[in-house]
């Protein structure tokens with residue numbers, strides 16, 4: 001399996017890379033995102049053979065074609081086993097019907113930090129550590145979070161000698177639980193940075209660090225956001241997992257995905273490209289609805305980000321969307337690079353009706369504002385006795401507007417535990433969802449965080465200084 005950049009051809013034609021190099025690079029050096037040159041194909045028989053298998057086995061079989069010779073079978077199985085042993089349920093990602101409605105919740109929040117990001121990051125942290133240890137290398141993660149990726153990535157790499165992590169989050173724009181899940185991790189390799197700006201600013205800062213090739217090489221930067229294809233790969237698994245439970249390959253399944261950065265729904269699209277029978281996807285957004293507007297009208301226009309009760313989706317520039325656009329531009333990396341440059345300078349991007357054709361059929365989209373989100377939480381609790389978090393509530397409500405065929409099961413990705421957003425959930429149902437016992441004292445723990453302006457030079461200086469200090473022999477020995 002070889003990987004190419006979505007912008008290949010825009011700055012020469014670099015050699016396609018193998019899995020390990022793609023995982024370590026995170027973002028391609030031309031600013032694009034890696035993806036497989038060709039999608040591995042699963043026959044009906046191969047999909048059917050996944051039925052009844054435990055999550056770890058499904059994960060192994062679905063991901064095996066992507067990793068090439070990066071890990072031998074025993075190692076890869078061990079890394080998968082360890083990653084999912086950290087989940088609170090042996091099922092890892094339970095699929096639960098909502099009564100007789102035809103809606104099903106795919107619960108992705110049973111990992112250590114209570115959000116779907118754990119599914120990929122528990123594995124990615126282990127794969128990175130394994131590869132870096134074997135190569136006797138160190139890497140520096142620079143990541144951006146609107147709330148959930150941050151703690152999941154930190155939890156996955158804390159205390160590892162092979163990795164330091166700098167996690168940028170928008171100051172005052174994540175929930176208190178989300179912030180504390182990051183800032184109370186006092187491990188020496190964890191560096192939290194609160195940025196005066198939005199998540200989009202944080203993501204731009206992270207990408208600017210990668211695009212400064214001297215800086216990138218000096219610190220051996222790597223990524224944990226969904227720009228890293230390894231994240232997408234591990235998320236593809238749960239689409240196969242849920243679909244076979246509900247009758248694939250004989251029966252198609254629909255998925256509704258609450259999304260901001262488009263990584264989660266792109267993983268579903270990838271599963272479909274691999275042969276999974278998916279009737280359609282529903283992209284569910286909050287009031288930051290640039291993605292919904294794209295699927296309705298074929299164009300994207302940036303507007304200001306507004307804070308909502310579902311902060312992880314408070315995003316205008318969905319970086320993973322570039323992977324879908326790559327297909328819409330006929331896999332022409334040069335044309336896509338020009339379109340992305342135009343989007344950044346003009347704030348708009350239009351895709352012609354022809355190019356959009358097939359995708360229009362495949363994706364529906366809808367939005368839900370804060371008032372609707374609270375109502376959806378109440379409604380789901382009344383009808384089915386299930387308390388959703390604010391992001392899953394957006395998915396739950398939007399899914400119901402986009403059922404195409406009542407015989408096709410609709411899976412709503414339940415992306416986070418309600419206790420991550422206690423204020424909004426309490427406002428809706430009058431009851432504060434409790435954190436699990438292992439996090440019960442989260443609000444009393446000591447926090448450590450640096451505050452920075454939205455300025456790339458200041459951020460790079462912080463990383464340079466911190467890494468220089470950590471390399472001093474006396475500090476290094478203590479790590």
Ligand SMILES: N[C@@H](CCOP(=O)(O)O)C(=O)O
Nearest residue numbers: 145146147148149225226261
């Ligand atoms: N919603 C995310 C934003 C980053 O997305 P990613 O999937 O690219 O890591 C978050 O909660 O941080």
